[in-house]
């Protein structure tokens with residue numbers, strides 16, 4: 385009986401069918417005497433209806449459950465039974481690009497293979513592949529990726545250059561095969577060559593942080609600029625925004641990346657290739673001999689690359705690189721724990737920018753949101769702190785595949801190392817002390833605080849803020865944060 389109606393129709397009419405007595409449909413509604421509701425119910429379910437009264441809360445809850453089950457049906461995987469391996473392999477990348485996915489996961493389960501896409505940072509079910517086709521699908525992808533087809537017991541990796549038959553665009557994909565108890569799992573990371581390049585202004589830093597990032601960070605002659613965050617936090621986009629800003633005819637820019645993700649006109653980019661020995665160890669000394677002004681290292685991953693970055697900065701270069709830590713202070717501590725002399729850190733590091741990507745609320749289905757007591761408790765603010773803010777959440781619609789979100793925005797924490805912070809590093813003080821000094825002497829706002837500012841202006845939800853941003857200490861109230869961020 386639920387096939388004939390939608391959750392939207394139920395909530396508009398405040399009624400929901402709850403069961404059947406013989407051939408009559410039982411309807412629960414909040415106002416059984418309403419003739420209009422009676423008419424609508426008969427229109428949808430026929431003349432034989434029994435209309436009963438229920439309180440509005442339970443009707444609303446039942447409609448909500450109905451809504452969730454409809455969403456689950458819509459996103460449940462569809463089998464690809466009729467397709468052969470060749471078709472699957474050809475179609476998957478096209479569909480992933482159309483869906484805006486960053487990764488394609490092919491996961492062997494006990495009796496089938498599950499395909500999921502990661503879109504806007506979240507895994508979404510896509511399809512399933514029958515067990516009898518799995519071997520040929522994986523085999524085909526191994527050939528394309530240049531991996532060893534006969535090797536099934538070792539992890540492998542490779543790359544696939546795929547030409548989109550629809551757009552003719554070349555798409556670079558990095559393949560990783562991982563041996564699991566049910567067979568090989570494959571993840572394809574989609575490295576699109578035509579990813580939109582953002583300017584520093586478009587990254588989503590607060591007005592104050594944008595100004596400081598240009599003036600105190602990018603426009604300084606030398607030193608290390610560190611961009612930090614977990615995988616998938618948008619570090620690469622930020623790195624390329626910086627490169628693009630610095631790229632000019634008067635500057636020589638050289639990179640060592642693993643791999644080159646976007647091609648930038650006018651700079652010398654190198655993709656590391658560990659298999660043939662083109663690694664950081666052999667590349668870094670070669671870079672310095674190339675007489676660069678700006679050196680871009682894809683990532684600091686060990687003592688060697690950290691020391692190389694410092695050496696390059698000491699010899700007057702500007703060094704841009706990324707790091708894998710939770711927040712800005714975490715980066716300082718991690719460098720200090722790598723047994724690097726504190727005076728080297730304090731004399732070369734210019735700034736640390738920590739970042740995350742949060743999902744943006746869908747424009748087509750956003751509605752006002754009242755913070756729940758649970759949310760307030762987890763953030764550590766009161767309802768009054770959110771007075772005159774524009775908190776929103778997405779209800780879910782066709783346009784956003786019923787997720788309530790579309791696209792992502794960056795949230796940042798910019799620490800520019802001033803004399804006091806440098807001194808604290810030099811003295812090798814505790815993390816608590818470095819954190820305290822950074823807050824008191826710079827106008828830094830934390831990831832959580834910037835997330836709250838973005839939620840308060842209706843760009844993302846409190847749910848996203850709580851789920852993704854580290855909470856080191858209680859955030860300051862929004863009225864204090866706005867002037868710090870330069871928001872009126």
Ligand SMILES: [Zn+2]
Pocket residue numbers: 746747748749750778779780781782783784785786788789
């Ligand atoms: Zn929507």
